[in-house]
Amino acid sequence: MIAKGTFEEITRPSDKHPRGAVARLQPEDLIGYELKGDTDHFSDHFSIVVGQDANGYPLVNSHTADRYRVPFDLGWDRTTKYI
Secondary structure, rough: OOEEOHHHHHHHOOOOOOOOOOHOOOOEEEEEEEEEHHHHHHHOEEEEEEEEEEOOOOOEEEOOOOOEEEEOOOOOOOOEOOO
């Protein structure tokens, strides 16, 4: 696991992740999504990293919401936790 947290937490630069933890994502990595901070069970949704856009922003595919090469955070809200 690279990191777990809200969008703000995983994109914020830190000593360990100078460009934010999200910058470490590579193709074939999985992203888990916890909805509304629900930590009583495993992730509600998963997507797979398939590349980055021209600015290095992670793009994902998923079947649940039929997403193809979209930004990893498309359609999620501030309470979503990314794993």
